[in-house]
Amino acid sequence: xxxxxxxxxxxxxxxxxxxxxxxxxxxxxxxxxxxxxxxxxxxxxxxxxxxxxxxxxxxxxxxxxxxxxxxxxxxxxxxxxxxxxxxxxxxxxxxxxxxxxxxxxxxxxxxxxxxxxxxxxxxxxxxxxxxxxxxxxxxxxxxxxxxxxxxxxxxxxxxxxxxxxxxxxxxxxxxxxxxxxxxxxxxxxxxxxxxxxxxxxxxxxxxxxxxxxxxxxxxxxxxxxxxxxxxxxxxxxxxxxxxxxxxxxxxxxxxxxxxxxxxxxxxxxxxxxxxxxxxxxxxxxxxxxxxxxxxxxxxxxxxxxxxxxxxxxxxxxxxxxxxxxxxxxxxxxxxxxxxxxxxxxxxxxxxxxxxxxxxxxxxxxxxxxxxxxxxxxxxx
Amino acid sequence: xxxxxxxxxxxxxxxxxxxxxxxxxxxxxxxxxxxxxxxxxxxxxxxxxxxxxxxxxxxxxxxxxxxxxxxxxxxxxxxxxxxxxxxxxxxxxxxxxxxxxxxxxxxxxxxxxxxxxxxxxxxxxxxxxxxxxxxxxxxxxxxxxxxxxxxxxxxxxxxxxxxxxxxxxxxxxxxxxxxxxxxxxxxxxxxxxxxxxxxxxxxxxxxxxxxxxxxxxxxxxxxxxxxxxxxxxxxxxxxxxxxxxxxxxxxxxxxxxxxxxxxxxxxxxxxxxxxxxxxxxxxxxxxxxxxxxxxxxxxxxxxxxxxxxxxxxxxxxxxxxxxxxxxxxxxxxxxxxxxxxxxxxxxxxxxxxxxxxxxxxxxxxxxxxxxxxxxxxxxx
Numbered sequence: 001x002x003x004x005x006x007x008x009x010x011x012x013x014x015x016x017x018x019x020x021x022x023x024x025x026x027x028x029x030x031x032x033x034x035x036x037x038x039x040x041x042x043x044x045x046x047x048x049x050x051x052x053x054x055x056x057x058x059x060x061x062x063x064x065x066x067x068x069x070x071x072x073x074x075x076x077x078x079x080x081x082x083x084x085x086x087x088x089x090x091x092x093x094x095x096x097x098x099x100x101x102x103x104x105x106x107x108x109x110x111x112x113x114x115x116x117x118x119x120x121x122x123x124x125x126x127x128x129x130x131x132x133x134x135x136x137x138x139x140x141x142x143x144x145x146x147x148x149x150x151x152x153x154x155x156x157x158x159x160x161x162x163x164x165x166x167x168x169x170x171x172x173x174x175x176x177x178x179x180x181x182x183x184x185x186x187x188x189x190x191x192x193x194x195x196x197x198x199x200x201x202x203x204x205x206x207x208x209x210x211x212x213x214x215x216x217x218x219x220x221x222x223x224x225x226x227x228x229x230x231x232x233x234x235x236x237x238x239x240x241x242x243x244x245x246x247x248x249x250x251x252x253x254x255x256x257x258x259x260x261x262x263x264x265x266x267x268x269x270x271x272x273x274x275x276x277x278x279x280x281x282x283x284x285x286x287x288x289x290x291x292x293x294x295x296x297x298x299x300x301x302x303x304x305x306x307x308x309x310x311x312x313x314x315x316x317x318x319x320x321x322x323x324x325x326x327x328x329x330x331x332x333x334x335x336x337x338x339x340x341x342x343x344x345x346x347x348x349x350x351x352x353x354x355x356x357x358x359x360x361x362x363x364x365x366x367x368x369x370x371x372x373x374x375x376x377x378x379x380x
Numbered sequence: 381x382x383x384x385x386x387x388x389x390x391x392x393x394x395x396x397x398x399x400x401x402x403x404x405x406x407x408x409x410x411x412x413x414x415x416x417x418x419x420x421x422x423x424x425x426x427x428x429x430x431x432x433x434x435x436x437x438x439x440x441x442x443x444x445x446x447x448x449x450x451x452x453x454x455x456x457x458x459x460x461x462x463x464x465x466x467x468x469x470x471x472x473x474x475x476x477x478x479x480x481x482x483x484x485x486x487x488x489x490x491x492x493x494x495x496x497x498x499x500x501x502x503x504x505x506x507x508x509x510x511x512x513x514x515x516x517x518x519x520x521x522x523x524x525x526x527x528x529x530x531x532x533x534x535x536x537x538x539x540x541x542x543x544x545x546x547x548x549x550x551x552x553x554x555x556x557x558x559x560x561x562x563x564x565x566x567x568x569x570x571x572x573x574x575x576x577x578x579x580x581x582x583x584x585x586x587x588x589x590x591x592x593x594x595x596x597x598x599x600x601x602x603x604x605x606x607x608x609x610x611x612x613x614x615x616x617x618x619x620x621x622x623x624x625x626x627x628x629x630x631x632x633x634x635x636x637x638x639x640x641x642x643x644x645x646x647x648x649x650x651x652x653x654x655x656x657x658x659x660x661x662x663x664x665x666x667x668x669x670x671x672x673x674x675x676x677x678x679x680x681x682x683x684x685x686x687x688x689x690x691x692x693x694x695x696x697x698x699x700x701x702x703x704x705x706x707x708x709x710x711x712x713x714x715x716x717x718x719x720x721x722x723x724x725x726x727x728x729x730x731x732x733x734x735x736x737x738x739x740x741x742x743x744x745x746x747x748x749x750x751x752x753x754x755x756x757x758x759x760x
Contacts, residue, residue, distance in 0.1 A: 084468050084471065088464050088468065092535075095537040124544060125505070125532075125543060126542060128532055129631075150508065152505075155475050157480070161475055161506070161507060162505050162506060165509060
């Protein structure tokens with residue numbers, strides 16, 4: 001059942017590409033009512049092999065009850081399948097459908113970030129652009145990828161190098177589907193929430209700190225035991241931040257780069273771990289700690305503020321220290337980042353919780369020191 | 381040499397996606413000057429195996445002289461290579477380039493419609509969108525595809541089913557490169573010019589009629605012997621018409637469909653000929669004659685107006701009668717057109733030169749009669 005009293009709606013303001021993000025409980029079951037009356041005849045549901053078994057049935061039933069036909073295509077689960085080759089196979093499936101897809105076809109993405117990126121890309125290029133609706137199923141997708149219209153696939157030369165900006169018609173975030181999320185996946189999303197707090201909203205950091213237990217608890221049946229209203233509030237606040245950044249800078253030519261906080265070193269740590277040993281959220285957590293270290297050494301960020309961020313990350317089960325990285329190797333990886341401009345390493349550094357600035361004068365010795373810092377013992 | 385006195389500039393008004401179309405002589409040699417100062421480091425030139433041998437050298441030299449590096453990728457010549465598979469191979473080439481492509485990379489399309497569609501699609505999806513410049517090399521691309529931002533590739537299920545709307549940074553139409561165009565290719569473009577005249581501009585039909593000899597002459601060395609100023613004027617007038625239609629309806633939800641005049645039956649004739657026996661321009665020419673027949677039978681179009689259009693097409697070497705088509709087969713093909721809506725056959729019919737309207741009540745018997753009409757003798 002959809003409980004309207006808890007549902008939050010955030011408007012993503014992008015002129016004639018504006019749309020709404022709904023956050024609440026029971027939304028999947030209510031999707032049919034949402035789509036009804038919009039004139040669609042056919043839904044192409046894009047999901048992955050994991051999510052399909054859990055939630056595709058309920059969503060399909062809800063959509064069919066509103067009179068649209070539903071046709072499902074599945075991406076094999078896992079980032080390694082987010083490729084142009086897989087996209088091409090899905091396009092063959094979609095364009096081979098009888099009756100043929102047309103302007104009255106809606107693409108619906110049901111899944112995490114990989115599914116959202118792939119479904120959005122398919123929607124962007126099939127028939128030169130179809131409308132699409134996102135139903136993210138991971139906290140990371142809820143608070144990050146679901147808002148902003150970035151779609152695409154990876155390439156041998158790098159992640160997300162082929163794609164399009166294609167804003168969805170709407171986003172439907174149902175916290176119920178998070179119950180079955182592995183706790184490590186929840187932590188991935190939490191790292192992005194802390195990131196949003198540091199770049200834009202000190203109050204959000206306080207909220208996360210005060211509610212860490214309500215958010216990260218696991219119930220007896222291994223399902224996540226978060227408090228529903230707290231999760232809805234957390235997601236809604238994060239979507240608002242992401243939405244305001246994206247509204248200001250849709251195509252990432254300016255402030256949208258603030259969202260890279262924690263990611264410059266974080267990505268390099270991920271790459272140094274060959275994208276296997278370290279989860280994305282763990283990498284971003286360590287990345288924020290390392291980048292805060294640079295900000296502190298520059299006299300930008302008071303050490304009590306840096307310490308506070310570490311405490312919150314720690315309370316969410318995210319790592320704040322990890323040894324074993326070769327600082328030189330991490331630096332070298334950073335030199336091949338697509339965020340580099342004119343051979344300069346750019347980094348988003350905070351001067352306070354909620355206040356960041358982009359610096360393009362980051363020196364090798366600062367990065368080496370920051371990576372070494374990650375290997376040192378933390379004084380709590 | 382660029383001769384500024386003859387150069388015409390048409391503004392395509394699309395808000396923050398507006399751009400200019402330059403039409404003149406000597407523009408390829410002046411391309412470097414055009415790009416200079418825009419901040420690009422690298423040009424990815426997309427061309428085809430035919431055009432490459434003729435004009436890629438001059439364009440490359442001009443661009444390099446302005447300080448940008450140029451890297452060329454080639455599409456095999458011919459519509460059969462306008463596929464996602466070929467696009468994927470070109471993406472591998474582009475993303476494999478060292479130093480890597482980045483925001484300061486400009487895609488330049490040098491070629492006809494296939495090259496423009498492919499290059500624009502690559503520009504649309506590499507790094508989620510790069511800027512691109514079009515240098516069309518056929519009259520058809522000059523007056524049609526170069527304006528409007530439709531990009532994409534064909535699919536087994538139909539033409540242009542995968543793609544994006546991605547407006548270029550600018551279009552540079554150099555009439556010099558038309559000298560080496562096969563005369564049949566010139567006729568393809570002329571059919572679209574007549575189409576533009578019928579849907580929007582009676583004066584343009586007069587201009588074409590008065591200048592048919594100046595436009596279609598072939599000189600001793602088998603090169604086209606058109607008068608330069610007449611060709612520039614013709615192209616500029618056609619780009620203006622296309623531009624005003626596109627400005628009014630960028631994503632083809634309304635009046636842009638007027639551009640389908642002659643194409644509903646024309647496409648079906650092409651398909652009935654298996655896309656081999658009949659050139660696109662020939663098909664459009666016959667399509668206009670057949671659709672005019674329907675308009676005349678409905679009492680919409682006076683027969684002297686229809687006769688005038690036929691005379692102009694004939695003077696351009698385009699066919700106005702052709703027998704041998706099975707009317708039923710043509711009708712059946714039309715039932716699978718992607719322009720169909722709710723199972724209704726839509727058609728753009730003129731009531732006068734320069735005045736058309738879309739009808740969605742086209743009956744089978746009207747189409748059968750019109751195709752039969754094509755097989756009858758013309759009374760001049």
